[in-house]
Amino acid sequence: MDHRPHYRTWIRSTRLAVFAALSIACLAGSALAPLSLWFLLFLVPFAVSGYIATILALTIHRFAPRGGDLQRRIHDLIVTRAGPATSGTALDVGCGSGSLVVKLARATPDNTVTGVDSWGRDWAYSKKLCEDNARLEGVSARTTFLKQSGAALEFADGSFDTVVSCLTFHEIGDLERKSDGMVEALRVLRPGGRYVFLDLFGDPAFYPSADHVRETIRGAGASIVEFDNLAGSLPLPFPLRHPKVLGHAMLIVGTKTGP
Template identity: 60%
Template structure:
């Protein structure tokens, strides 16, 4: 889908945040467990497969429904979240914006569309565990008609190559907790703010409410007080689940001069 709710241009293809190869593996494990339970007619020992069937089946259900909800047929919540971020960032015409962890280029494209005079750079490591690529980002930008103002580079969010204060705005969506190079996931926020000019705006969405990734919430509040995504947007099941977007929080503000 495009930013106005119409079908996405031919050639534009945005994947969801769910790794489909993991979903397929879990679905396979569910089928195997179910087959084991059927064999209980041969021997009651096969009833032990009920435990993995319950575990794998539940996780598969949550992930499958998440893919559905994030996609166009289930409410298009991934697009809606990107639109929320793009519309929340303050960026004057002619400004420069950075998207940290651009994935398939969706958010970077939407920032460019929301701010017609701006140029946008998207960076991502595009690791082997993800189904994104720089070529995919470039194709999507061309299909959406913003290739002249949007560019993509392979970089890690843990060590951006840009000089201090290079950008007028910085955005990021569900990226910082994925940066494995950082022992402290908040370091990704610090690095993103480093390349933001004083007075520049930032909008970050991440699992800031999850103590598994951010055990010290006081550190986050030294920047701004984050808002739960569920308070900003009505999230249906299973997006409110703690393992999906239940801990997602929106961090917005302006870098002090």
């Protein structure tokens, strides 16, 4: 029996498998060039799919312990930014495999942490995986995992002392405006409570502008203490600075100032 927790990386393994298979198929097609030079056209999609597969593979490696353990270091950064406010009650919106929840629970011996996630079918995460990890890490008594959407959290206003979220808001499918995920997360934060959000806030595909993000947070009754590129707080080796990886990732820290 394996007694070690399993924290899967943020990159879907199915994506890597798809692009790797496509690369192999295109390369095989180009090998038919002796029959007709037209088969050399397969080298074009091979180059594209091969490049994407390489970026995905290297990203998985960088996130994993043997490649620098950047996923753990990013979670550590979020816990550090949450600071003393990790005592009391904390919420992680989009808890995935439970890694950040466990870190928050271990940061302070008397706090309680709740993790919520939709655990979609295309992710290798589950509620059971989270609960198993928390049990193996010795914090199961102070952690709870619930299946919920970040678009409509099933908690009363001001339920938590701390709210964190890591690379989740842009993934919430049932939100027309991704910034509304921040509004919902801030709704359940008590006045005076601290939040730490990490997401692709610099990506115009998800957020119109950094000013829009700032206005949304302030409109939700929260102040901004820190708003910076992730690379400014944590060195990101290749290929994590790539725009399709964490190149647009930004860290926002602040407190709830109003109801």
